Amino acid sequence: MKSYKVGIVGLGWVAGAHLRTFAALPYYEPVAVMSRRKLDPEEIRREYGVNVTVYNDYDRFLAHKGLEIVDICTPHPFHPDATVKAANAGKHLIVEKPLSLTFEDSKRMLEAVKKNKVKTSVGFWIRLMSVTKAMKSIIDKGLIGDIYYAECDYFHGIGPWYGQFEWNIKKDMGGSSLLTAGCHSLDIMLYLLSEPVEEVFSYSTKNPNPVYAPYEYDTTSITLLKFVKKGLLGKVASVTDCMQPYVFNMNVIGSDGSIDNERFYSKKIDGLLDWSTLDVMRVDSGDVARHSYNEQFLHFAECLDTGKEAINSLEAAYETHRVIFAADRSAETGKPVRISEFS
Numbered sequence: 001m002k003s004y005k006v007g008i009v010g011l012g013w014v015a016g017a018h019l020r021t022f023a024a025l026p027y028y029e030p031v032a033v034m035s036r037r038k039l040d041p042e043e044i045r046r047e048y049g050v051n052v053t054v055y056n057d058y059d060r061f062l063a064h065k066g067l068e069i070v071d072i073c074t075p076h077p078f079h080p081d082a083t084v085k086a087a088n089a090g091k092h093l094i095v096e097k098p099l100s101l102t103f104e105d106s107k108r109m110l111e112a113v114k115k116n117k118v119k120t121s122v123g124f125w126i127r128l129m130s131v132t133k134a135m136k137s138i139i140d141k142g143l144i145g146d147i148y149y150a151e152c153d154y155f156h157g158i159g160p161w162y163g164q165f166e167w168n169i170k171k172d173m174g175g176s177s178l179l180t181a182g183c184h185s186l187d188i189m190l191y192l193l194s195e196p197v198e199e200v201f202s203y204s205t206k207n208p209n210p211v212y213a214p215y216e217y218d219t220t221s222i223t224l225l226k227f228v229k230k231g232l233l234g235k236v237a238s239v240t241d242c243m244q245p246y247v248f249n250m251n252v253i254g255s256d257g258s259i260d261n262e263r264f265y266s267k268k269i270d271g272l273l274d275w276s277t278l279d280v281m282r283v284d285s286g287d288v289a290r291h292s293y294n295e296q297f298l299h300f301a302e303c304l305d306t307g308k309e310a311i312n313s314l315e316a317a318y319e320t321h322r323v324i325f326a327a328d329r330s331a332e333t334g335k336p337v338r339i340s341e342f343s
């Protein structure tokens with residue numbers, strides 16, 4: 001595989017984990033960092049083991065000689081403009097989730113990426129986890145039969161102990177519980193089921209614990225999904241204000257069996273007395289040091305080499321975001337919302 005020159009925008013928590021992953025893979029060469037702060041390249045070299053040029057101007061950063069991939073790691077509202085500009089400059093893109101805080105912004109990101117025919121990888125790394133691969137494979141082989149229900153839930157308290165708390169508490173920065181983090185659960189449900197959603201209904205609330213009081217929006221939501229496929233329903237809970245260890249839940253129920261994360265049962269397999277446990281890596285931490293960026297970036301390098309679209313492409317993420325925007329509108333209006341309102 002070829003080695004790709006990559007530049008990072010916004011050197012914060014997630015960007016550090018990306019940079020460490022790039023440095024460890026032979027398929028990437030980090031060459032530039034774009035920051036609003038004055039950063040010392042020597043300090044970056046000491047911390048991450050990479051030689052980069054630091055820019056404070058995005059146009060100059062994009063003009064860095066040989067730059068092929070732009071990796072956008074700034075807070076949510078800054079993703080759209082940076083993406084559109086990089087796509088128009090012909091750069092391939094890694095974009096952190098969520099894509100944007102509005103449907104219109106997600107749409108213009110998709111348009112720019114399509115117009116410029118650049119390749120994309122959105123931070124939905126859970127699609128690349130081994131537990132997800134095993135679940136998808138079991139579903140696609142028909143081992144649990146005809147699926148009629150799924151639950152995917154995100155429980156992770158994003159309190160003051162997280163660096164992003166400072167900006168994430170603001171409505172115009174964090175957006176909503178689903179946008180800021182629960183999007184992982186919604187995304188994985190859509191990926192596992194591979195079925196379009198027709199309508200959603202959502203309620204939202206927040207933890208009364210004063211530690212979460214600074215949030216300007218409801219930090220817990222529950223969304224019910226009705227799919228176009230007759231009889232198929234889903235539920236996504238996004239609880240970003242809990243007081244418990246991290247839990248990521250994926251549970252898919254079919255006519256002949258179920259998968260509950262790494263636990264599998266099927267009437268199609270003879271001799272099973274109880275749940276069987278799959279030897280896979282679970283999604284079990286909110287710490288970016290334990291996220292599978294390795295898998296995400298290996299997959300992206302392979303896509304760039306072969307011209308394939310990534311399974312976590314911006315186009316795929318756009319479909320997830322249409323459902324998120326519909327769910328958030330439902331929570332605001334108290335009415336069910338059809339996904340066709342976002343097209």
Ligand SMILES: NC(=O)c1ccc[n+]([C@@H]2O[C@H](COP(=O)([O-])OP(=O)(O)OC[C@H]3O[C@@H](n4cnc5c(N)ncnc54)[C@H](O)[C@@H]3O)[C@@H](O)[C@H]2O)c1
Pocket residue numbers: 009010011012013014015036037073074075076078096097098123124125163164167180288291
């Ligand atoms: N894929 C995942 O699982 C995952 C995990 C964590 C974070 N993220 C996403 O990565 C992005 C960055 O999150 P983070 O936790 O690294 O945040 P962070 O606050 O640690 O880093 C943000 C970086 O952006 C820079 N920045 C530029 N303009 C800014 C502004 N106006 N306000 C604040 N910072 C500004 C900051 O200087 C900082 O270097 C977010 O969109 C977040 O949702 C994704």
